[in-house]
Amino acid sequence: MRTVVEADCAVTQVSDTATATDGSGSLTSNTVELAVAPGAHCKPEVTVNKEICTVSNPHACGPGGAGPWAKKSPVGLLQLLGTAYWRITVTNTGPVEATGVTVNDPTTHGCQAAAGTFDLAVGASRQVYCDSFLLALPLKNTASATFSGLNEPPGTPPTTSAPSSAIACSLLCILTKES
Template sequence: MLFSMDPTTGASPCVHSGASVTLTPGDFYCDGGTGHVQAYQKAQLTGINTANINLAASSVTATGPGDTPIATLPIQPDGSVDLSTISAADHPSITVAAHLILFNSNDFTPTNHPSLVVSYVGDAPQVCFRTTVSTTCTVTGVTNTATGTDSTAPLTSNTVSLPVVPGAGCQPNVTVNKEICDGNDLHHCGPGKSGPWVKKSTPGLLGLLGTAYWRITVTNAGPVDAANVTLHDSQTQGCENAAGTFNLPANTSRQFYCSTFLLLLPFSNTAKASFVPANSPPGTPRTYTTPSTAVACSLLCILN
C-alpha cells in the first residue's frame, strides 16, 4: 500500500495499492499430456471491501512474457475481473496486475491482508514422482503413495505399484550340459556316480543294442534366480520327466539322470532348458538355453 501525505495538514488524500500474479497453468501438470488447460477464468480481489476502492480509477492489466501487453480490464463491483476473453492457447503464461486507487486504507490492518487470486479452468493439478530404481537385482517393483496438506485437511493419494522387469545385467545365466556314461560298470552310471561322463561314448561300448545312461547338468551362473526351469529333450522323454519344473537359485547347479534303451546306434541326443527370471511379471517370455548334445556311439562311430 502506497499513500501520499500533505506536509502541512498530514492528510493522505491519495492511497494506492496493487498486486501482481504470474500464472502459468501448464506448471500444474507433469504427465506430458495435452488438453489439461481449457481457459483462463478470473482475477478476484479478496480480503478487501470494494466500497473502499475507486473502481472507476482502478484497473487490471494482463501481460505476457517480457511485459507484452495483452489486455486492460475493468474491475467489477464484486472485485472480480473476467479473464475468459484471454486465450490460454495463445498465452500459456500471463501476469495479472491490479492497480488500485483507494478511498481509504481501512482494509489494511495487522490481521487482514488483502490479496489477488487468479484462476483458470482445467483438470485437477497433478503431483508426479520420479523414481530411480535401485540397481540391486533383487528389486522387483516400486510403490508410490503421495501425501500432502492443504487448507482443508491432510491428503493421501491412491497407491501406485509397478513391477520392475529385470534388465540385461539382472538375468539368470543358465547353461545345460548333457553327457553320457562311458563306464563299463553300470554301477558307475547312476545318480552321483563317477562315470566317467563324456560327450561321446567309446565306440562299441553299448554294442549294437544297449542302454545309454545320461546325465544332464543345469547351471545358473547369473546374479538372480531362474524360475520355472523346464528341460526340453524330445528324444528322451524320461529325461524331461526326471527334471520336471524347478527353480534354480543363482550360482547353483542341479543334475538329472535318465536312461534310454537304444535300438539303433549311433544315437545323438540333445537337451536344452527354458526359464524366466525369478519374480518376473506375468507374461514375461521364456528364455531358452543353448542346446547341449551327447552321442551314444556304435562301431560305426569309428568311421566318423
C-alpha cells in the first residue's frame, strides 16, 4: 500500500486503512496515522515596513491618522529633540497563517509592547503605532518580526523577517549623510 499526499499546505495528517478480498475472504488492515510536516513552500512570508510620521501632530500620526508617513522625517521636524511617531506594518503574503507574531524593535521598546503577540492570516496586515521621545538625533530605527507558521512541526524554531528602518531627523541631519 502506498499513500501520496498532495502538495497542500492544509494537510497535517494522513490516516489510512486498507481493505482487500482474497480466497479466504475480506481483510482489513490496522489504521495507520502519520503527521505530515509542511514543505518549504508552506511557510508564512512576513514582511515589515517601519515608517515615521512626517508631521508633529499626534492625531495625524496615530491609528486611523492620515500621516503622511515616510522612511525619513523632514529635516528639523523634531527640532534638536522631540517625539517621533512610528508606524510598523506587518504583512503576511505566504500560503499559511503566521502565528505568535512579535515585533522586534530594540531601539523603541514601546513599539514591541504596543504590538503584543498576534496571529496574521494569509493576505492580512496589521499596523502598530507607537512613539518615542528622542534625545539623540538623527536616529535610524529598525524593526523586524518573529513568527511561526501554522502546522509547523513541534520544535521548529521561529523565523525572523528582514528588517525595515526609518530615520528620525533633527537639524543635525543636514550635517550627516545618513539615509
